[in-house]
Amino acid sequence: MAVKNAQLADLIATTLEDLPKQEIEIMWDHPEYEFSRIYQNERMEIESGTAISRRVMLDHTGAARYRRLYDTDEPTVNDVVQTITVPWVQIGTEYSWDRREILRNRQPAAFVDMVKTRRYDGLWSLANLIEERAWKTPTSASDDLYPYGVPYYLNMLNADTTGAGFSGQTIRYQDGSTGTSCAGLDASTFARWRNYAATYTQINANFIDTYRIAFLRTRFKAPINVQDPSSETANSKRIYTGFQAMSEIMRLADSKDDNHTGKDIMSNVRMNDDGLAMINRLPVVYPGEELDGVTDPVTGTTTDPIYTVDFAFFKPVVMADDWMHEEEPMTDRRQHTAYTIFLDGSHNNLCTNRRRAGFVMHKPIVT
Template structure:
């Protein structure tokens, strides 16, 4: 005869609360088993993340000098000049959350301890994967507009493309990439609170270059950008995992990466050894190249042109900042008055992608796009 003794909401809350601590720590490792998640796997590791408090994120940068250095003659008078050379780089916090739930009657139907734990793992994993996917997606995008404070300022916000209609035939690259293209199609010269044009605050511009195809000319532009931005090549295997050189990464979509590997395979002496693999990794000057699925459909501008970008990033200067005390914070399970049989647990975080020096943060190679 079946038992008429069920599980009360209070018991369910206690059961979920006591089961949670026995589950694995909240990480994204399970997602990494079957797909490449460079943001969760690398950017949000402890050596890439800076904790920070405050109502917003703010850093200071010097973009110019006061111009006081000069040659003088004996007894020449010196005019005293004190200039304010500091600029503030600012960014707002953004909040992210996910949740998972279990219903009281589901617990009744999965009474064996192992079954209940498996059910919790599945629900929790579902919420965690959703969060990982969202973090990856938004890291390679920009807000919808200048007024969008809901979404984070991903890498393309800080490392800009060149101006629309710049071609490889007329330009071979330079520190002239400063326009922020929002995902909604509009643009601005204000990046992190500092306005830049072709003649104003020019040091708040990153290196950018346009290419037409993955060929020897592409390699030449990569070399030029590599030296201009002081990229560091790993010398030993351990440099890929730790030390200053481990912070340098190159990100490509599938088409560009496979074309690059074809070029590596057919490389001759004229291309030199910059394309040689390094301990089995596809690299450029020994800097690892990472396949980034989110770049497969990357587009920019009002016309949403796909530009096949190559992002080379120095993570010493571009990194996610997470708010102290509010990152991957998993709440105690709770019930709701309108869904009294349902227990829900939330995972919350406050963060932002941030760049403290766009001139040293890396470079972008991309194809021409229309405004």
């Protein structure tokens, strides 16, 4: 008896119910699928809206003053609240079968293996794309196709500039253009909408001093008599860099090891699942080739960036009910024997406080 298309669709749907849902399982190309993990476990969900918006207060009116008896007041009210806006971007993948392939794999085990293989193929591609774009800026200031990666919010110092401070304000886009407007606010106008950045030339004692200062200067707390209006989040800080800087950090850690015992040539520097080395008790993570040999899109200078990211203020955001949404099997009259399943999502990355979201250390950009 012939097998009807409806029966095959039911077979696919039933098999998919037994597979892990809403997960990115493939971990083959990257040592750490950081953003795949973060989007699955630490994301922030928003119900709806045409874009992701938040209000930020970048300054105060300066109303406080010392006064004498019987002084007169001149109350002032200024608009100190600004709005940041981040667009939704859409991502998707798909996997397909032909009806004849299904018939050739009628045995349950063979069919399940085929479904898994095709699904893994689609999810692997999705995971790689998420990781790739997490470490890049969009193509240009007008680009609404790609998400806002870490370098979009944590900007390096301008070209031919060295030193350290809250001077990260220029976004260096992939097409070689630049801009200072970040999530709708111009960092050249609002000084408190700039991130901390510092340059280094070698990973040595001077690097450690610069890192310590950066860490201290990006720790802001509300006054004791003011309740912090920002949400409390227990997300961790992590450090990300490429293999070259990672190796140099490990070498520096090895040189500072005062308890080198036994025959292990790596002393007390351990390779584990949390990080290959630690700086200020934060794991240093090698996310993959995206941070290897990074060059400036404008000048081509090798920058070897080291990003410290605080995920309390750098927040991956997904649209509720539209993240890893898996459709039912579909057919099309142009390919009537083929079944396709689409998996889609809407997301982007939101930074609510660039002064607290972390910092970037990099080699100087030279024109």
